[in-house]
Amino acid sequence: MDAYRWFKGLGRREDADIRLLCFHYAGGSASMFRDWAHLLPGSIEPVSVQLPGRADRFLETPHTSMTALVDELIEVLEPTLDKPFACYGASMGARVSWALAHSLGDRHLPLPRKLYVSSSTAPVLKEVVRGWNEDDDKLVAYMRELGGTPPEVLGDDDLLTALLPILRADLTVLGTHAYRTSSPLKVPLHAFAGRDDEEASPDLMAQWCVETSAGFGMDVIDTGHFLNDVGLQQVIDVISSDLG
Template sequence: MTVSRAARGPHSALDPEWFRRPRPVSEPRLRLVCFPHAGGAASFFRDWPRWLPADVELAAVCYPGREDRIGLPAVEVMDELADRIAEALVPALDRPLAFFGHSMGASVAHEVAMRIERRHGRVLRRLVVSSRSAPSRLRPSGLSRASDEVLVRDVQELGGTFSAALDHPDLRELLLPTIRADYRLIDDYRPAEPSPRIAVPVTALLGDRDPHVGEADMRAWAEVTEGDFGLRVLPGDHFYLLEQAPSLVTELGRLLTSG
């Protein structure tokens, strides 16, 4: 399914098939590119622009296989997904970029950041990774090949905006193939060892009650950067950012535009 011109908003260097701009900015001083979690979609970030500075444009990645791209097959290989997003971002390199990735999206954002830096010499303003173990601490869960019941139970344990939808048989049938494809991408992902260091500074965020990710897992993100690194632990579970979005995004905006 294609996106209408009205939904795309004013002209932008960003590919409208891959990126959604909830509040288009004609001359942004910075673009914040947000990468959703497994099973997640660009709409997860639709409210964030209200808490960002007016001259910061948010662009949420729309992975194939969901929302208005639901007719497309989900990408199940990390290298393919990161390559395609990095290519789609090339026209947007006229402005400073920062990335925010939540859960699976943190790994995708990191892989795209490495490609942008290696291929184009562009260093992001910052890479913000949320609720996802660093590359050196990732271990396959095997859930992508588990039964539907086991997979659904894991998704619902993590919470999030769509976990309750999986209680409804029709919605489960619609959503589960894409969720399973994302879990397969996660299970089969093998980061380079050791992970190449990038110049971009990294900020790691974690909920203090996350059932799958601990402080040590997040602190290890320091290994991927030659820039500065910071870790912040916030109240909440894997989706801590749902309840804390106003204060979190406001602080993130200040961080990205300071200096």
């Protein structure tokens, strides 16, 4: 049951060569990857990671600590590590997948074959995380600035009341996670930077290169902080070419 809560199969593919763990952005949910099974080749099995506190896990308390989040995730993930896997993380999800890879290495467990990150400033820059320790009005203003949140949500007090605690908890995970100086990952890393992303610009994302000793690449795509359809297709094309 723990695996069912954490991992949402997007199209069961028993004969796939590799599993792709997909990590959503702050305040998001596993549903952001619902179309990926139709977009990726059959040799890749996409599995979306659902963090506590949202969607079918809304009764659970969301994590506010990266260490606790990753520890619990590894507990559930470890029995599945007999199959090759890679990770894709969007914004907050990029940091979670990166922290997960480090913790797997620390425990001498199998590492992802490749790590894909998008819309996330490189950890080494120690950029201040906004929103998590500010009042609700400033947090909503931050959401408006980032874009990506439907106007009907921003204009509905009940929806905002439900969303803000989840978003704040997710941003707290990021805001309280201190960067540690450690050996680069022995995992190839590929970054996707939105040309118009002021939160995680191409210059800020380029520094992900210091986080790996196994090869780094980056694509600058014509999108903002949240992927548009063109940007999504570019991400899918790169992952399909690499893993498929």
